[in-house]
Amino acid sequence: MPQDSRIPPETSQFVSAASLRVRLDWFNKLRWIAAGAVVAAILVVGVVGGYPLPVVPMSVATVVLLLLNVFYVWRNRRIPPENVGTELRLVKLQMAGDLLVLTKLVNLTGGVENPLLFIYVLHVVIASLLFKGRDIFAVAWFAILLFTGTVALEFFEVVPHHHLLSASDMTHELPYILTTLASFWLVLLASAWMGATIMDHNRSIKDELVARQQELIKADQAKTDFFRFVTHEVKSPVSTAQSAVETALELGGSSMDPSSVDLLSRAVGRLEQATDMVKDLADLTRGGILTRDALRPVDVREMVGLAVEHQRELAERREQTIDFALPETPVVMTTSRSMVEKIAANLVSNAVRYNRKGGTVTVVLEDREDRVVLIVRDEGIGIDPADQERIFDEFYRAPAAQKLTNLGTGLGLPIVRRFVTNLRGTIQVTSGPDEGAEFRVVLPRQTPPLGDEPGADGSTTS
Amino acid sequence: MAEAKILVIDDDIDLVEIIRLTLENVGYAVIDAQSGERGLEKARGEGPDLILLDVMMGSVDEGFQVAYQLRGDAATKEIPILMLTAVGDQTGFDFDPAKDQEFLPVDEFLEKPISPRKLVDMVRKHLPTTI
Numbered sequence: 324m325p326q327d328s329r330i331p332p333e334t335s336q337f338v339s340a341a342s343l344r345v346r347l348d349w350f351n352k353l354r355w356i357a358a359g360a361v362v363a364a365i366l367v368v369g370v371v372g373g374y375p376l377p378v379v380p381m382s383v384a385t386v387v388l389l390l391l392n393v394f395y396v397w398r399n400r401r402i403p404p405e406n407v408g409t410e411l412r413l414v415k416l417q418m419a420g421d422l423l424v425l426t427k428l429v430n431l432t433g434g435v436e437n438p439l440l441f442i443y444v445l446h447v448v449i450a451s452l453l454f455k456g457r458d459i460f461a462v463a464w465f466a467i468l469l470f471t472g473t474v475a476l477e478f479f480e481v482v483p484h485h486h487l488l489s490a491s492d493m494t495h496e497l498p499y500i501l502t503t504l505a506s507f508w509l510v511l512l513a514s515a516w517m518g519a520t521i522m523d524h525n526r527s528i529k530d531e532l533v534a535r536q537q538e539l540i541k542a543d544q545a546k547t548d549f550f551r552f553v554t555h556e557v558k559s560p561v562s563t564a565q566s567a568v569e570t571a572l573e574l575g576g577s578s579m580d581p582s583s584v585d586l587l588s589r590a591v592g593r594l595e596q597a598t599d600m601v602k603d604l605a606d607l608t609r610g611g612i613l614t615r616d617a618l619r620p621v622d623v624r625e626m627v628g629l630a631v632e633h634q635r636e637l638a639e640r641r642e643q644t645i646d647f648a649l650p651e652t653p654v655v656m657t658t659s660r661s662m663v664e665k666i667a668a669n670l671v672s673n674a675v676r677y678n679r680k681g682g683t684v685t686v687v688l689e690d691r692e693d694r695v696v697l698i699v700r701d702e703g704i705g706i707d708p709a710d711q712e713r714i715f716d717e718f719y720r721a722p723a724a725q726k727l728t729n730l731g732t733g734l735g736l737p738i739v740r741r742f743v744t745n746l747r748g749t750i751q752v753t754s755g756p757d758e759g760a761e762f763r764v765v766l767p768r769q770t771p772p773l774g775d776e777p778g779a780d781g782s783t784t785s
Numbered sequence: 786m787a788e789a790k791i792l793v794i795d796d797d798i799d800l801v802e803i804i805r806l807t808l809e810n811v812g813y814a815v816i817d818a819q820s821g822e823r824g825l826e827k828a829r830g831e832g833p834d835l836i837l838l839d840v841m842m843g844s845v846d847e848g849f850q851v852a853y854q855l856r857g858d859a860a861t862k863e864i865p866i867l868m869l870t871a872v873g874d875q876t877g878f879d880f881d882p883a884k885d886q887e888f889l890p891v892d893e894f895l896e897k898p899i900s901p902r903k904l905v906d907m908v909r910k911h912l913p914t915t916i
Contacts, residue, residue: 563800567803570806
């Protein structure tokens with residue numbers, strides 16, 4: 324997990340200005356489609372079908388809608404989203420305008436006779452995606468007011484009634500009107516209620532998830548800080564102790580009895596182990612180096628080649644073969660050299676250490692368009708499926724690995740995973756007991772510097 | 786022949802003692818300083834033939850600052866400097882050794898824990914040949 328992935332406070336409760344803007348853009352597209360549909364209806368029904376549509380007033384309403392949309396699109400392009408409140412007010416205004424135009428069009432195309440009145444429901448659904456409880460009902464009531472008002476005005480002949488397609492006159496059939504209005508009210512209010520309930524529930528779940536994630540990030544940071552502190556405090560005593568014992572052996576070893584020399588040599592071995600642990604912890608806890616300066620174009624073949632070369636001697640002693648063919652052309656990435664180096668070194672060294680005697684270690688470097696794939700495969704003891712997630716936990720060593728050697732810090736794979744995550748890559752392991760193991764690391768060709776990650780403002784496109 | 790004089794600048798008195806024993810054992814004279822400031826004084830006053838400098842004393846980069854000052858002073862700029870880095874530090878800098886050695890004003894980095902044999906080898910390698 325990147326160490327300073329941030330969740331913007333406004334993601335919670337529930338939208339940011341930027342994410343609202345994404346939705347506004349989406350509604351602008353819907354509005355083009357709606358206007359296009361009306362134009363198509365005028366052409367197909369009125370002109371081709373020959374039904375007596377009020378073409379001129381309908382066209383005027385459509386043009387009004389189109390002009391409004393041109394203005395909305397222009398505004399979204401020109402003015403960056405800043406404030407959730409402003410954006411929300413704007414959505415409400417736009418929605419009111421849409422409902423007015425819709426009501427005029429319904430009035431022109433049969434009023435209560437027009438089944439397209441269900442389009443009002445769409446607006447309530449959209450409102451429940453954007454607003455909280457009371458505002459959703461406000462939209463529903465506004466739609467009810469507009470539609471019921473239109474029907475009433477037509478009924479009392481205050482505004483003219485346009486028949487839908489046929490000349491049949493349902494404007495004055497009171498039972499029909501009342502049934503239609505009752506279902507209209509029911510559907511709109513029920514949609515508003517359901518929308519509000521479901522979305523409130525979703526938002527509370529989302530808030531909870533965000534809060535949990537923040538806690539996890541904090542806990543992870545605290546752990547890293549603790550490791551860093553311990554590493555810092557332990558490294559000097561450990562390395563001075565190792566130097567002291569080595570010096571004592573060097574200067575006075577010849578006059579000591581052999582069993583003392585043996586004991587001190589063992590002490591050096593154990594101190595070396597502690598030093599390895601300190602080195603690994605230092606790797607694990609270093610952060611904040613993914614600045615623009617630390618990311619340079621490098622040819623990854625060098626780093627992987629180096630990792631392989633460093634293990635050749637041990638591999639030969641164990642009668643193993645390392646099968647590694649360098650790609651012929653440079654594999655250039657903009658990334659952290661030291662992190663990629665460490666990832667390759669740890670994976671290849673693990674593969675040799677846990678391989679069977681006489682086995683083969685296969686290292687493959689694949690150059691894909693926007694990413695680079697490193698595969699390291701061995702034929703050794705393998706990893707039990709139950710251990711496959713835990714091997715990336717700090718200090719965890721699988722029982723089979725412990726049995727094989729008591730050296731090893733339990734930090735190699737955690738470092739690999741942390742670095743891969745820092746570089747915005749992924750790592751996968753495929754293995755089974757005694758089936759060998761395959762580690763597959765996919766890294767992006769360009770690692771963005773910290774702070775440039777997409778979606779940092781919490782925006783979503785859905 | 787005068788024996789070569791090595792100045793050890795490090796605030797870890799145990800490590801200074803270890804280095805002293807190792808180097809005196811092969812015939813060098815060792816003087817020491819436990820802070821960057823004292824180290825600069827002794828470098829100027831006592832004219833050592835080589836300086837072993839700890840990278841991290843009071844602050845993270847005190848050693849680097851001392852190295853820059855030594856290189857900036859006509860009296861000390863020719864003295865070879867071997868910089869002792871703490872374990873795990875060197876990997877943390879994202880070094881490009883080929884490039885970075887040029888602008889870091891030291892002759893060699895030695896990562897702790899440094900074995901007595903390697904220390905003696907490195908001191909021999911960097912001591913001016915006239916001694």
